[in-house]
Amino acid sequence: MKKDEAFKWDNKDFVNFYTNSANAIMLERQRSIRIFLEIIAFHFPKLSGLNILDLGCGDGVITKHIHDKSPNNNFHLIDASEDMLNRAKEKLNNSNASFRHLTFEDYYELEVEKSKYDLVLSANAIHHLDLINKKTLFAHIYKELKFGGLFLNIDPVQPSSDYSEEIQFELWQNWMNERLEKNGEEVGMFDDIPYVYKNNAENKPSTLWEQPQALSQCGFKDVDCFYKYSIFSVFGGRKER
Ligand SMILES: C[S@@+](CC[C@H](N)C(=O)[O-])C[C@H]1O[C@@H](n2cnc3c(N)ncnc32)[C@H](O)[C@@H]1O
Incomplete structure (x- = not known):
C-alpha cells in the first residue's frame, strides 16, 4: 500500500468522528443493516460454514451483526485503515476472522482466488472508488465468488441531477434532525453533513x-x-449456480 493511502484512511479524526456518529449521520443505517441481514438470511437459510468477505469493513460493524446471528462462518475483513481494522479485531475477538490491511486497489490487483467466497459485502466504502475502479472491483468480486454466491453493497449513490440532489439532501437533513429532536439533541447540528460529503x-x-x-x-x-432512501442504497446480485 502506498504511504499516502495508509495515511489518508488512518486519519484519527475521521475514524473517531465516523465511528462515534455513524448511526446519527448515515440515514437509516440500522434499517439498511437489517435489510442486508434479511437478504442474506433468504439467500443462505443455514448461514453456516460460509466464507464471508467484508470490503472496507471499518470497525467491523456489519460482520459483527452476522457473527452474532451465526458465528459458525469464516470472516475475512479488508480495510485500508489500520486503526479501523484494530477496532474490528476488538469487536470480533476470538472469532473465525482474518484481517487484511489492503486498499480495494491492492485487493483487486492480487491474483484471483477463484470461487473463494460465498458472500461478499460492503457498506459505505466502495463509493470512494471512481466508476472505472468500481467496475474492476466488481469484476474481481465476481471471479472470487462461488457459483451461487452473493454480493451485497450498502452505499451512497450519485443523484441523477442537481434538482434531485437538492431533494435527497433535504430528506437526509430531515431524517438527521428528526433523530436529533427525538434524542433531545441540538437540531441542525449536522445540517452541513450532506455538503461536507459532496x-x-x-x-x-x-x-x-x-x-x-x-x-x-x-x-x-x-x-x-x-432499498433506497435519499442517496443511501442497498444493491447487489448473485452468481448463478
Ligand atoms: C465510512 S467507513 C464504513 C465502514 C463500515 N463498513 C461501516 O459500514 O461502518 C468507510 C471505510 O472504507 C475504508 N476505505 C475507504 N476507501 C478504501 C479503499 N480504497 N480501500 C479499502 N478501504 C477503504 C475506510 O478506511 C473506512 O474504514
Whole structure:
C-alpha cells in the first residue's frame, strides 16, 4: 500500500468522528443493516460454514451483526485503515476472522482466488472508488465468488441531477434532525453533513443506474436495488449456480 493511502484512511479524526456518529449521520443505517441481514438470511437459510468477505469493513460493524446471528462462518475483513481494522479485531475477538490491511486497489490487483467466497459485502466504502475502479472491483468480486454466491453493497449513490440532489439532501437533513429532536439533541447540528460529503474529493459516488448495470456486465444475475432512501442504497446480485 502506498504511504499516502495508509495515511489518508488512518486519519484519527475521521475514524473517531465516523465511528462515534455513524448511526446519527448515515440515514437509516440500522434499517439498511437489517435489510442486508434479511437478504442474506433468504439467500443462505443455514448461514453456516460460509466464507464471508467484508470490503472496507471499518470497525467491523456489519460482520459483527452476522457473527452474532451465526458465528459458525469464516470472516475475512479488508480495510485500508489500520486503526479501523484494530477496532474490528476488538469487536470480533476470538472469532473465525482474518484481517487484511489492503486498499480495494491492492485487493483487486492480487491474483484471483477463484470461487473463494460465498458472500461478499460492503457498506459505505466502495463509493470512494471512481466508476472505472468500481467496475474492476466488481469484476474481481465476481471471479472470487462461488457459483451461487452473493454480493451485497450498502452505499451512497450519485443523484441523477442537481434538482434531485437538492431533494435527497433535504430528506437526509430531515431524517438527521428528526433523530436529533427525538434524542433531545441540538437540531441542525449536522445540517452541513450532506455538503461536507459532496465537497470531499474522496467521495466518488456513481449513479444507481451505472452500478447495477456494471454488475450485470460482470455476469451477476438478479441484480437489483433492494432499498433506497435519499442517496443511501442497498444493491447487489448473485452468481448463478
Ligand atoms: C465510512 S467507513 C464504513 C465502514 C463500515 N463498513 C461501516 O459500514 O461502518 C468507510 C471505510 O472504507 C475504508 N476505505 C475507504 N476507501 C478504501 C479503499 N480504497 N480501500 C479499502 N478501504 C477503504 C475506510 O478506511 C473506512 O474504514
